[in-house]
Amino acid sequence: KQEVTQIPAALSVPEGENLVLNCSFTDSAIYNLQWFRQDPGKGLTSLLLIQSSQREQTSGRLNASLDKSSGRSTLYIAASQPGDSATYLCAVPESGGSNYKLTFGKGTLLTVNP
Amino acid sequence: KAGVTQTPRYLIKTRGQQVTLSCSPISGHRSVSWYQQTPGQGLQFLFEYFSETQRNKGNFPGRFSGRQFSNSRSEMNVSTLELGDSALYLCASSLLGSQETQYFGPGTRLLVL
Numbered sequence: 001k002q003e004v005t006q007i008p009a010a011l012s013v014p015e016g017e018n019l020v021l022n023c024s025f026t027d028s029a030i031y032n033l034q035w036f037r038q039d040p041g042k043g044l045t046s047l048l049l050i051q052s053s054q055r056e057q058t059s060g061r062l063n064a065s066l067d068k069s070s071g072r073s074t075l076y077i078a079a080s081q082p083g084d085s086a087t088y089l090c091a092v093p094e095s096g097g098s099n100y101k102l103t104f105g106k107g108t109l110l111t112v113n114p
Numbered sequence: 115k116a117g118v119t120q121t122p123r124y125l126i127k128t129r130g131q132q133v134t135l136s137c138s139p140i141s142g143h144r145s146v147s148w149y150q151q152t153p154g155q156g157l158q159f160l161f162e163y164f165s166e167t168q169r170n171k172g173n174f175p176g177r178f179s180g181r182q183f184s185n186s187r188s189e190m191n192v193s194t195l196e197l198g199d200s201a202l203y204l205c206a207s208s209l210l211g212s213q214e215t216q217y218f219g220p221g222t223r224l225l226v227l
Contacts, residue, residue: 031213043118043204044218089157093212100170101147102212104157 002027002094006105013080014113021075021108023090028068030092035064035075038087038107047088048075080112115140118207118219126225132193135222139186139207146188147212148180151202151221160203163188164211192224200226 003026013019023033032051036044048064050057050073057064063076073090087109091102119138127133139146148160159172163182180190186207192199202223206216 034216036218041202041221041223043120043220044206044216046215046217049215091157091216094170100145100162100164100211101159101172102149102157102216103159104149106156 002092002103004090004092004103004105006090006108008108009106010109010111012111012113015080015082017080018076018078019080019110021077021088021110023073023075023105025071025073025092028071030068032093033064033066033073034091034102035062035073036089036091038089044089082112082114085110085112118205118217120205120219120222122222123220124223126227127195128227129195129197131195132191133195133224134189134191135203135224137188137190137205137207137219139188139205140217143207143209143217144186145208145211146182146186147206147216148188148190149204149206150174151204152200157204160190162211169211195226197226200224
């Protein structure tokens with residue numbers, strides 16, 4: 001059974017700082033990994049999807065890396081802004097024959113202080 | 115292109131009642147998934163539908179059920195509500211399934227009293 005862990009659970013940084021969020025998964029036979037952002041009381045917004053054959057994926061100030069062999073992904077946020085404050089979640093499709101569900105980590109609550 | 119919509123956005127029910135939540139996917143998307151989000155358990159998978167067929171079901175009791183219509187809109191139903199069913203219910207759509215980018219709706223906040 002796939003398990004996804006995100007560390008740290010919460011992170012508080014001053015504006016302008018570069019930061020890294022971590023995601024680890026127990027079964028390395030993943031098809032892809034997705035990073036999402038969730039604002040309080042809202043739905044999830046997809047940030048990046050990184051395929052298993054990729055090492056990195058970039059979108060603006062965000063960069064996601066994937067190391068399947070070690071079961072880890074990182075989300076790098078450059079020059080953080082107060083608007084980046086949100087919960088960040090990573091998710092992988094279920095391994096095995098039935099790839100119709102995502103397994104999520106519990107998320108990292110990011111606070112960027114002005 | 116309109117995003118995923120969910121109705122209603124907020125709902126208050128009492129124990130023992132039943133509730134139906136609706137999800138309209140992005141036009142052209144045939145896969146709809148449902149998740150329950152609570153502070154303690156995080157996001158947990160409920161079920162996934164594709165072309166009116168349930169392809170996968172999570173570890174929830176039979177009180178939780180769903181269906182998908184020919185236009186890809188989906189509903190989920192919870193019967194005999196319990197206090198522990200209070201949660202944010204999220205649906206997500208994609209063209210074919212979980213191996214693609216998932217687009218989430220704003221969720222339905224259910225409070226059971």
